[in-house]
Amino acid sequence: MQQIPDVIRQIPLNNYVWFSTALFCIGIIGVLTRRNAIIIFMSVELMLNAANLLLAAFSSYKSDPTGQVFVFFIMAVAAAEVAVGLAIIVMIYRNIQSIDVGILNKLKW
Template sequence: MQQMQQIPDVIKLIPLNFYVLFSSALFCIGIVGVLTRRNAIIIFMSVELMLNAVNLLLAAFSSYRADPSGQIFVFFIMAVAAAEVAVGLAIIVMIYRNIQTIDVGILNKLKW
């Protein structure tokens, strides 16, 4: 009988170091976005970028070690992130309705 060749996983073709470097770069871009921007939506997107960088790294390590627990953990993180997006955008919309801007520098007026 002819032996079937196994198709290697795509994740195994790319070294793990590349995933670590790419995820680190995405996380750093997210940190810079949070620290330098004043727009609440851009800050919110930067936090999501950092979360996705962590998810990418978890999935890469999980696939590299052939352990599905990391990918299950990523699934639960994405479910929590979806709820976070819904609540966060609702808060941003309510802030915009009240003060007609989403600049975080203006939000210090909300203090007592």
């Protein structure tokens, strides 16, 4: 089993929780307030990274690699999301010449 470096042990787990919460809240605010699809996309990625940080911190403090395995799978899902999401955004831009989500109501029947 891998030993945790002393530098990580010196930072209280509470700091990781607060930092991850702040990142997640910034991501939620970005999703709810922005109209640009790229910014919304980056905000969703920020929320995923906040969850990854928290999983890695708990995994490190518990000396259990399960959280790090979950981080790996979340990163794989995020990579697939980036590929599909950017392809959708490029196709929307080609069709309506804008990535503003307010204009996307034109796609309704």
